[in-house]
Amino acid sequence: MTTPDPKDEQLETYRAPDPASGPLTTDQAVDVDHTDDSLTAGDRGPTLMEDFHAREKITHFDHERIPERVVHARGSGAYGYFEPYESCADFTRAAFLQEPGKRTPVFVRFSTVQGPRGSADTVRDVRGFATKFYTEDGNYDLVGNNFPVFFIQDGIKFPDFVHAVKPEPQNEIPTGASAHDTFWDFVSLQPETLHAVMWLMSDRAIPRSFRMMQGFGVHTFRFVDADGKGTFVKFHWKPKLGVHSMVWDEAQECQGRDPDFNRRDLWDAIEAGDYPEWELGVQLVPEEDEFAFAFDLLDPTKIIPEEQVPVRPIGRMVLDRNPENFFAETEQVAFHTANIVPGVDFTNDPLLQARNFSYLDTQLIRLGGPNFSEIPVNRPVADVRNNQRDGYHQSTIHRGTNYFPNSLGGGCPAPAGADSEAFTHYAERVDGAKIRRRSESFKDYYSQPALFWNSMSDWEKQHIVAAFRFELGKVETPEVRARTIEQLAHVDGQLAREVAEGIGVPAPPDGTQTASKQSSPALSLQSLTGDGSIRTRKIAVPVADGADARQVASIREALEPEGAIVEVLAATDGTVASADGEPLEVDRALPTVASVLYDAVVLPGNTADTSPLTVDPDALRFVRDAYRHGKPVAALGNGVDVLAALEPEGIHLSMEPHRTVTDQGVITDVAPGPASAEFARALAAAVAAHRHWGRPAPRC
Template sequence: MTSEESRPADAKQRQRAAQRAADPAGGPLTTDQGVVVDHTDDALTVGERGPTLMEDFHFREKITRFDHERIPERVVHARGAGAYGYFEPYRSCAEFTRAAFLQDPSVRTPVFVRFSTVQGPRGSADTVRDVRGFATKFYTSEGNYDLVANNFPIFFIQDGIKFPDFVHALKPEPHNEIPTGASAHDTLWDFVALQPETLHAIFWLMSDRAIPRSYRMMQGFGVHTFRFVDAAGRGTFVKFHWKPRLGVHSLVWDEAQETMGRDPDFNRRDLWDAIASGDYPEWELGVQLVPTEDEHAFDFDLLDPTKIIPEEQVPVRPIGRMVLDRNPDNFFAETEQIAFHTANVVPGIDFTNDPLLQARNFSYLDTQLIRLGGPNFAQIPVNRPVVEVRNNQRDGYHQSLIHSGASYSPNSLSGGCPAVGGGDPRVFAHLQERVDGHKIRKRSPSFDDHYSQPAMFWHSMADWEKKHMIDAFRFELGKVGTRQVREGVVAQLARVDHELATAVARGIGVAEPERRSDTPEPVRSPALSFENNLGDGSIRSRQVAVLVADGVDAAQVDGVREILGIGGAVVEELAAYDGTVRDTEGGERPVTRALPTVASVLYDAVLVPGGPDSALAIAADDAAVRFLRGAFRHGKPIAGLGAGAGVLGSMELGGVRVAGGGNGEGVVLDQGVVTDAGTGPPGEEFGRAFTEAIAAHRYRGRSAIND
């Protein structure tokens, strides 16, 4: 959100990209065949006003290429944002996997990560209530490994044969293609009422996990149970976890909806700007490891993708970190054309018999064949492994390699090449296991419990999280037009928790359910609550708005900039108009943005500095007051210095105590509102209090936050 003038790294990156686009080969503009073109503004015509001639090959090529620029968007995860980076392990993981990229802490493995929403098309907004994709391609020394994750650790269905049904129910209604990028409609909730296996994921969807503040503040989960395989061929069950260094933070629903209008690209812009400015996002990769002999040691099936292993039962073991440090040069060529596949594994990582995973191993490849025009999509640069590829797969659409020699195996005409690996230690070998059984269409009874884990999620939430979930259920079901669907969902909720179901029923106008005797006993997993995932306590890359007007106290603004800059926060000065404002030193301060173009939902904190004239102007500006009240309502840190503290005091923000009135009390911190009525530059105590308030992200205790 910082302007290009204050983001030199971003400006340089844009300049380099523009240069490459204008002159990618260091020469003049040419056709696709390399013919130099000296004019591209007018087509060849008969005279100045005559018909266009089809012999103008440059015109025909340019228009044809334009006509075919678009490729089919993904059926799900269509809207995305991506970045390059690297992964490095903390130590060798040889005790449980032979995967080469998990062995040497001194070796950095390049990665590309694509974040995405699920339901909406490419043109939908970022901040909808939805699952978020978190797919990582590791370009390892043994080939590409794709960890295709979501920001929920579980899925909506247990068997892949139900995936078309679920997605059809989730997508816009077939008769009117409404709603876009939203789950609040009849078909989804009808599916939920009839398929209780969806409930666990639905509880995550109704939580604030579904509206992340930033991709950089979002967890990722591999969803399925995979296997690690060591050098001796021994297997260990594994679940993958990405944990952001900045902590797990969300928007609140009212804020998310306003952000859709103010900046529908909020999350993708946030990721791009952070990387461009050098605030490289970082995640820690952790694993939950389960020995083979403990496969049946839980009260749920380890292969059920609608279940988690509570971290209190199997702790997450950190094994490495990932840093994203480079933005793509071309969205289409990289972020849009990257192709992930759950079956892209390397030696040391293998599959289990999870029925949803088996289906995804087919579906991902099948989808890319039509979306990217044929079987050669792995030759697209962003999909290409860093190791040499040698096989007999030839020809097809978009083949970019020129092969020679025999295209079959075994052969003698090409010296037997390419030959199978034989004794090469890099050879992939599936874990050997015995599988017996009759061919049947029947799910294991161990997959039958659909209520215990949604109940655990519910009981693990803090009170404010529970209120947000009730509000979310009421909002979503309030959009459902069919009464029987509303009643069906409430009946399912009653099997999870009576108080929850009753609260939802009251909000959507259906009969309150009777108390059931078979609801699960309250079990808690503290790791599921936001309150236990706040990160490292830093303010790095947090966006802080400073409201300024003519007569603003220059020393106070500069002092706050210095204090927050040390912590890595991004400070922007907002005024009623673009341009500059005069400060108390007689200087002209550049305005980052005009207040009418932004809103408090785009920032993490706000400051009103001193200067009597500036403070009076801000107190009289409806846009500035609305900005402050919005920040307060959403629980965000607010600060006031000098006369700015008086502005906050005059607003009577929920009875919060502020400094002022000549009482000499110094810095006051109350419910995330930090004030100091002094007229000098901000002191160490104020800086520490404001920094700690920003690190806390939100103050949930304010009565107005849930309005």
């Protein structure tokens, strides 16, 4: 029996009635018999002010928009639940982490950072990953990103950083991008940004899907157990489907083909019942080991390498319900780093301290006042009892006294006793002179960017160099380009030289060395492939008249039970005539889609001597793009002709019937008839691996 979700029960109180349950009404529940024409004096006379329905309708419309978020404006959200694997009582008293399998409702919002609400999903940017846990002890917000590090160390620099990365003030260009002068001017003058910039230039900044994206708490937080003992903690969200990204070329095309690509992907997966799942892991550091590292544990521009402190899985999160109204829920949800519960506490991270002020201040102006916690998506499932009253948007009807201490209300609500489960701040001795000075322990700016670079595979390094060249190539000020190369030379000399060669500035001398020889394999995408599932992967099957319907059917039969989505594409919508003369249903017309919207391509055979797709420019472009973006490409029968037409030098194709050949994610079998079990297994394995780099470029 499914346990009722307390958040569902709470939201039911606020849901509007079913529109089909009665006639249209005004806000005061007065029935309306006509809403197409204003009240006028005669057929062509002036509109009358007494038309209260028209005035109410237009007034609402005029005030529909609230200020969008300064950062993280473009977002997508979903509801779900979190459940721990085991009791975490040995390091925290947080109630939602005590009972294995106990489900805590959550709302998660994913977002980009730089662009406005109308920008595209697939820009190169940090992605927000914010989770609201509706716990029995109140709301807990884990407000993170898909990078484990931030661009600055102290919150006082946050306005400067955001102003620099936002569009240029004179022309409001570019939208949703960091490839411009002010951002790189800031980076070149603030070396603390370099670690996050390395992540930004990697493929981590262009995720294939929110469902295939890691999340991190960024800061070092503190767990507190029942005895008041503290443990430092770093939070990690790891997607079950693995961590997969786009390449820059397809991300740019996707912005035109489907600017809502990531938003649509999340929504469609949940609607189809393919619920995305993440594992929550923690890195735990005993307080006595605070200074055991070569970096400062409180520095938000640093990670703890997993080889030094392994990530301990403690639970899983599943998102299983889409919002019913984007504005009411996804747009009005208010996250705040200071929303914590007993068992979780802060550290003295200077960026975290600033966020604890900034988030609340932002919500006050964006959501119209201090009662934003009254909005259904923000309301705790636990009872709220306090003496806060009135103000804009107060929806609770309070009774009784509104002060403490009192006797008229029986002394209630009263503070919980000292021996209760109430929140108590972690007892930590703090003393020192009032100063404006960064700790010396924060001033190693280059070792961890070098650690990240050293951890990348060859193809990841190539993508990072290309990203730097693209971004800095958009910078119009030569001095900014040159200064950035000087900073990169402190990270790794070879990286700086390769970038410099592409942007026309002097390269550093060959003797420049890397800032660190260390590496962390856990940072490479090659180590984050997931559970081997092909669930929700989209497979394109381009066809023309004469297509072998048996092969198309066998592809479906092999992949769809594994959770993949197979779509037949053709020059036009409707049907094509299959090899046996029967109509073959077409899911989408080739001119309306592109390979960037799919994870793999399979080319079935055709009754013609040579596949008609070899002379179809749309089909050839589709297959060529999938091939050069490293995606699995497969062919059966004379569908191999299409691959041969691309002349991929060095790729082995099947030449003998009933012999499946697999080479760098290219799977071929020239045999007629349905796909063999060997072919199906090879195709599924190639799709599960996501991308296949190192292929030779196609000649055509």
